Amino acid sequence: MPELPEVETVVRGLIPDLVGARCGKPWVDWEKVLDGMSLSDFAGLVENQTIQRLHRRGKYICIHLSKGFLVVHLRMTGRLYLSDQRQGDDPWVHFSLALDNGRFLAFSDARKFGRVQWVTDLDFLEAKLGPEPLELGPADFVPLLQGSSRAIKVFLLDQKRIAGVGNIYADEALFLARINPTRPVDSLSDPERQRLGKAVVKVLSAAIDYEGASIQWYRKPDGNQGESQKHFQVYGRTNNPCLVCGSPVTRNVLGQRGTHFCGKCQC
């Protein structure tokens, strides 16, 4: 589920409760959530470590410990929040970590795609992620959105090109920039690349202000829904009238992902 704005919202929400806390015992009901590490190994590396800071990189949540890092990816249905109980009444909690403040960091994930991994450093993230879109200016997108014949929608989802854009905000940015998602990347003009870059930044920034999109699973760490879904222009609006021209929003499949756009506004 979560893309850059949702992950950013989760990180911001967790910082006040997590920074400075000392880790206690971890717990899992499904060891695969640790991405191949055994619970006992994980416990040995994490227990008594103090959480120094948190930050987001792409769609990854990075929790800095005194030694090493916890890296969490929410994938489609992951949630990360503070709880008073190890598992509480949430049947989808597969990992939790006791903290010295008496609370628990709980990772809930209905589909079990998400992972909580311990790593010594974050180099592996840099190796597979492109730049952070919110740190770029419009001109930076000109060289970035080049060098491929793939459809621009598919290209935007490639985390190695740009980190953090997912299916919702790719569709929304392409609509805002009035660019058809099927256009080959190398067919875009430089002004179009800039326009799309601006649109990506605008769409992601707005979604952070709305604290993410709650369609089904995503929740803020405080348990409440985000508001971003109320502002979608095309995502999930198949056959509804385009908010600009009134013609029906099209849905097709690109790169095996549902893709929403206005065939009249986006050329």
Place this chain on the structure above:
DNA sequence: CGTGGGACCTGAACGC
């Protein structure tokens, strides 16, 4: 190099 399919998993929505 790019694409297409499948795998990983489960829940919700919808059609009959």
Place this chain on the structure above:
DNA sequence: TGCGTTCAGGTCCCAC
């Protein structure tokens, strides 16, 4: 009510 199908904010891996 029950069953089958389809779809879902992501990523990785393999064959062609």
